[in-house]
Amino acid sequence: MHEQVLGGPLARTGAPARGARPWNRRRSVPKDTVNRSIVWLTVPAIVLSLVIGLGAPPRMAAAATSEVVFTATDATFVQQDAPAQNNNALTYLVATSSVFRSYLKFSTSSLAGKQITAARLELSVRQIGVKQPGLVVYPSSSSWTAGALTYNNRPPADPRALNVAVLPVAGTVAKIPFTNISTIATTGSTSFQIGYNVPSADFWLWKNGANAPKLVVTVADPAAPGPVTAPTAIVGAGSGPVNPPAASLHRKKVFAHYFTPYPLSLDNKTATLDYYTKNYLSPTGESSKYALSGGLLRDRPLPRAPVVGNWKLEDLKTEVRQASAAGLDGFSVDILNLAGVNWTATVNMLTAAEQANPAFKIMLMPDMSGAVSGYTQAMLAASLAVLAKSPAAYRLSTGELVVAPFKAEAKTPAWWTTFISTMSTTYGIKVAFFPVFVSPRNNIATFASISYGMGDWGTRNPVNILNGPNYAAQAHALGKKWMSAISVQDVRPTQYVYAESDNTEALRASWTRAIADGAEFAQVVTWNDYSELTGFAPSVNHGYSFLDISAYYQSAFQTGSYPAIAREAVFVTHRTQPFAAKPTYNHKLMVWWQGGSAPRNTVEVLTFLNAAATVKVTVGATAVSYSAPAGVFAKLVPLATGKVKATVARGTTTVGIADSPFTVTNTPYVQDLEYFAVSSLRPNTK
Numbered sequence: 001m002h003e004q005v006l007g008g009p010l011a012r013t014g015a016p017a018r019g020a021r022p023w024n025r026r027r028s029v030p031k032d033t034v035n036r037s038i039v040w041l042t043v044p045a046i047v048l049s050l051v052i053g054l055g056a057p058p059r060m061a062a063a064a065t066s067e068v069v070f071t072a073t074d075a076t077f078v079q080q081d082a083p084a085q086n087n088n089a090l091t092y093l094v095a096t097s098s099v100f101r102s103y104l105k106f107s108t109s110s111l112a113g114k115q116i117t118a119a120r121l122e123l124s125v126r127q128i129g130v131k132q133p134g135l136v137v138y139p140s141s142s143s144w145t146a147g148a149l150t151y152n153n154r155p156p157a158d159p160r161a162l163n164v165a166v167l168p169v170a171g172t173v174a175k176i177p178f179t180n181i182s183t184i185a186t187t188g189s190t191s192f193q194i195g196y197n198v199p200s201a202d203f204w205l206w207k208n209g210a211n212a213p214k215l216v217v218t219v220a221d222p223a224a225p226g227p228v229t230a231p232t233a234i235v236g237a238g239s240g241p242v243n244p245p246a247a248s249l250h251r252k253k254v255f256a257h258y259f260t261p262y263p264l265s266l267d268n269k270t271a272t273l274d275y276y277t278k279n280y281l282s283p284t285g286e287s288s289k290y291a292l293s294g295g296l297l298r299d300r301p302l303p304r305a306p307v308v309g310n311w312k313l314e315d316l317k318t319e320v321r322q323a324s325a326a327g328l329d330g331f332s333v334d335i336l337n338l339a340g341v342n343w344t345a346t347v348n349m350l351t352a353a354e355q356a357n358p359a360f361k362i363m364l365m366p367d368m369s370g371a372v373s374g375y376t377q378a379m380l381a382a383s384l385a386v387l388a389k390s391p392a393a394y395r396l397s398t399g400e401l402v403v404a405p406f407k408a409e410a411k412t413p414a415w416w417t418t419f420i421s422t423m424s425t426t427y428g429i430k431v432a433f434f435p436v437f438v439s440p441r442n443n444i445a446t447f448a449s450i451s452y453g454m455g456d457w458g459t460r461n462p463v464n465i466l467n468g469p470n471y472a473a474q475a476h477a478l479g480k481k482w483m484s485a486i487s488v489q490d491v492r493p494t495q496y497v498y499a500e501s502d503n504t505e506a507l508r509a510s511w512t513r514a515i516a517d518g519a520e521f522a523q524v525v526t527w528n529d530y531s532e533l534t535g536f537a538p539s540v541n542h543g544y545s546f547l548d549i550s551a552y553y554q555s556a557f558q559t560g561s562y563p564a565i566a567r568e569a570v571f572v573t574h575r576t577q578p579f580a581a582k583p584t585y586n587h588k589l590m591v592w593w594q595g596g597s598a599p600r601n602t603v604e605v606l607t608f609l610n611a612a613a614t615v616k617v618t619v620g621a622t623a624v625s626y627s628a629p630a631g632v633f634a635k636l637v638p639l640a641t642g643k644v645k646a647t648v649a650r651g652t653t654t655v656g657i658a659d660s661p662f663t664v665t666n667t668p669y670v671q672d673l674e675y676f677a678v679s680s681l682r683p684n685t686k
Contacts, residue, residue, distance in 0.1 A: 065118075065219060067217065070106040070107065070216075070217070075093060075104050075207040075213055076088045077094050077095070077101060077103065078100070078149060079099055080100075085150060085151075091206070091208055092126055092206060093205040093206075095195050096200075096201050097196060097199050101193055101195055102193070103140060103154070103191065104192045104215075105144075105146075106189060106191070106215045108185050108188075108189060108190045113186070114220070115219060116181050116184055116218070117218045117220050117561070118181065118561030118562065119178045119216065119218065120177045120178060120560075121175075121214070121216075122176075122214040122215075122216060123213050124206040124211035124212075125173070125174050125204075126204040127202065127204045130196075132167065132466055133165040133166055133198075133466055134198035134203075135167070136161050136163060136165050136166075136195050137161070137176060137192050137193070138160060138161060138195065139191070139192060140155050140158060142185075142189040155191075155193075160630070160631065163177060166512075168516075177515070177560065179562045179631050180630060184217060190215065239681060240548030240567070240682075241552060241565055241568070241681065242608075243566045244325070244327025244551055244563075245555055245558060251560055252521065252557055252558050253330070253520075254486075254521070254522045254524065254554055255328065255361075255394075256332070256524040256536060256537075257332050257523055257524065257526040257529070258319075258331040258349065259334050259526055259528055259529040260334065260336060260341075260345040260346060260349075261336075261342065261531075262528050263301070263316075264303065268311050270303075271303030276297070276300040280530075281295055283295045291587065293588060294583065294585055294587035295493065296493070297493075297530045298491070298533060298541070298670075299530050299535070300530060301539055302538045302543075312348065317352045319527075319528075319537070320352050320357055324356075326548075326550075328524070331353075331362055333362055335367055335383075336367050336370055336371060337370075338371075338380070347387065350387060351390070354392045358391065358392070361392060361393070363434075364387055364403050365404045365406050368406060368411060369407045373410050373411065377415065377418045377419040381419055384423070385426075388401050388427070400431060400432035400452070401430070402431075403432070403433055404435065404455070407437070407457075408443075409435070409437055416433065416447075432453075433452055434453045435451055435454055436523070437455070438457050440456040440474075441469065444474050448475075448479075452480070453480050453483060453520065454475050454483070455483030456471055456484075458484070458525060460594065461499050461500055461501065461595065462502050462505040462508075462597065465487075465512075466509050466513065484513060484517065484521070484522045485510065485522075485523055486510040486554075487506055487534060488501065488534065488536060488546050488550075489501040489533060490533065491672075491674045492533070493671070494531065495590075496588055496590045497593035498590045498673045499593055500592060502600065503602060503603075503634075504549060504571070504634070507546065511550070511556070511557060512553075514557055515553070519557075540684070541676045541684075542573075542675075542677035544679065545573070545677035545678060545682075548571070548681065565608045568613075568648070569608045570646050570647075570648045570655070570679070571605070571607075572605055572644055572678050572679075573606070573675045574644050574662075574664065575673060575676065576665065577666065579592075579673055581667065581671075582667075583668045583670045583671045585670050587670060601639035602636045602638065603617065603619050603637050603644055604636055607628045607633050607634075608632055609628060609631065611630050611650065612629050612630055613649060613650040614627055614649050615627075615628045615648050617644075617646045619638065620641050620642030620664065621642060622640055628648070639664060640664065642664060643660065645658065648680070656680030658678045658679055658680045661684055662678075
């Protein structure tokens with residue numbers, strides 16, 4: 001059995017041109033979408049009755065808070081290869097994976113009687129010798145003094161990590177938000193042990209004067225405002241493990257990439273008879289157009305009953321409400337064309353945002369990997385000027401319209417300069433240009449002079465995510481903002497490739513990098529692209545699980561502090577077949593793509609707990625039990641055929657049950673290498 005605790009470059013592609021590598025091109029769009037009316041997502045009737053009834057429950061307004069800053073009263077380090085040596089006379093601290101450990105102590109008795117809502121360490125980084133996140137803080141007893149501490153008499157190790165692993169930068173102050181604040185003492189002192197869980201880290205900190213380590217604790221103001229009413233029918237608000245913070249508290253923005261060809265319903269029919277079921281999910285659908293890949297799709301949005309009235313607009317408004325409930329600031333809408341049904345869908349999205357939630361914004365993202373790249377700058381400017389009339393179009397606080405083209409490098413900076421100039425001179429619209437690159441390495445410096453900020457499409461493998469270049473630092477060095485990509489997985493049946501995302505490790509690693517790199521924006525990639533199985537939106541195969549897990553890290557990114565766990569939860573992710581299983585339907589199989597960690601057969605159990613509890617995991621005929629600590633904890637067990645279930649209990653009290661409706665088999669009908677997900681909070685409606 002393998003166990004992991006984890007805090008946290010794939011191009012935007014599509015069906016490859018003949019002879020081209022698939023990661024160099026954009027995904028395919030179903031060809032008949034240009035002729036078929038496109039429609040939008042509505043709340044499933046079953047989910048409505050379970051989740052919101054006639055409206056979302058009232059939620060509390062964010063309490064007023066203040067920060068209390070403590071400077072370390074004791075700080076030193078110990079070393080395994082000199083076990084009797086005291087290092088207090090030195091002006092620095094050292095932390096590595098095994099030989100060196102640093103210890104910090106803070107006098108926190110002034111917190112008595114205060115409600116602690118968040119905390120972070122601030123450490124002045126002297127040097128670091130690796131590029132992988134690994135800085136981890138552990139609780140420690142305070143039964144030591146800097147003048148006497150050695151490796152031999154150090155306090156017993158406490159295995160509870162208090163933060164997601166961080167990648168610090170030399171010459172800066174590393175800000176390390178805690179995911180577990182339960183060990184901060186309100187009487188006496190609070191102590192920590194610092195390690196760096198990567199070999200040969202060569203990680204050094206300053207320890208004296210203005211560079212001394214600091215503990216910053218956020219406490220609630222006792223005169224906090226009372227309850228306020230949530231907007232009507234915010235689907236899923238308050239249903240995940242955390243309560244997303246109010247938008248007014250967002251220091252940083254998070255958008256989800258919206259792909260117009262895949263709404264919840266394509267024809268306003270019941271799920272058993274609709275276009276998804278009959279054509280996109282069937283290997284013989286659309287006259288066997290996608291038979292070679294076993295069908296176009298493997299997953300779909302949660303189905304809903306037929307809707308009376310303007311169901312297209314109502315569906316779209318519901319998606320805005322779903323994203324709002326998840327704490328997202330807006331959609332970055334993929335503008336596939338400047339005419340036809342996908343253009344109409346883009347226009348309708350702005351209308352839906354205006355009506356459903358005026359605070360929810362739409363970032364304009366022309367897709368330069370497809371038809372839009374064939375238009376002139378004048379044509380593109382004329383179309384975006386139409387969208388810019390909507391109050392839902394995302395603008396900076398200074399009024400500039402944000403235009404964030406996907407695969408911006410498909411056109412030269414000179415081409416974009418003409419577009420920006422046309423927007424200004426012809427339409428009086430000042431553009432904040434925010435290119436999103438497929439290949440950022442060679443384009444950040446090239447586009448810097450015309451850009452407000454930049455971003456990339458990211459990767460889907462946790463090893464590549466954690467070890468990838470720090471593009472944010474490159475953008476920041478040029479005075480530009482950075483938008484990090486947040487991903488959960490990538491499986492492409494029609495392109496015959498899949499990335500190994502290691503259950504939810506890719507998702508958690510994405511947020512780890514976005515936070516550690518200091519990105520100002522994040523883009524969830526994607527909201528609803530079912531052709532690449534990258535979606536976070538509520539779906540048949542993962543329910544609300546990916547949104548609910550992501551919300552925890554997203555909140556930390558948006559506000560600078562990890563949220564309290566409002567509802568204890570257990571999430572289970574697993575494939576429904578071993579990665580090497582052969583399907584019974586004869587079709588071309590996907591192959592492992594992108595590198596990083598190799599394909600694996602694992603069930604992941606992810607717990608969000610306020611206190612330790614016992615977890616029992618049953619996979620087929622095998623049962624495993626273990627103790628999960630408070631906070632966020634991930635455990636891996638081997639995949640096996642049969643049913644998958646996880647039960648969390650504390651004494652005789654059941655905390656939560658995640659019972660997967662998806663059976664694991666060695667003989668699947670078609671190959672499906674996505675990770676399915678289930679939750680104890682919101683069971684899937686398969």
